[in-house]
Amino acid sequence: MEQQNFNNDGSIDVELSEDIAEGIYANLAMIAHSNSEFIVDFIRLMPGVPKAKVKSRIILTPEHAKRLLQALKENIRKYEENFGSINQPDDTFRFPSGGFGGPVGEA
Secondary structure, three states: OOOOOEOOOOOEOOOOOHHHHOOOOOOEEEEEEOOOOEEEEEEEOOOOOOOOEEEEEEEEOHHHHHHHHHHHHHHHHHHHHHHOOOOOOOOOOOOOOOOOOOOOOOO
C-alpha cells in the first residue's frame, strides 16, 4: 500500500530540525534549467573575497518552480500590503559604501 503524506484534513506534517530552522544567509541566487528541472543555487557573496560560495542548492521540477514563483508573488504582495513597497534594486549589484570592513574587490 502506498504511504500518504497528507492528514485527513489535507494538511501536511512537516518536520523542521533545529539546524535547518536556523537558516542560511544568501545574498545572491543563480538559476539554471534543463528540460526536466530547475536548479537554484543560493550564494553568499562577500566584498573583498574573490570567491563566492554556494550555500544551498535546490532542484525543482518545472511544475514546482512555477508554483514557487506564484507563491513568491503572493507573499511579496502580502508583504507590501503590510509594510509598504519593496525598493527595486539597481541594475548593478553593489554592496553599501564602506563594505563590511574588508578590502574592496574589483571586477
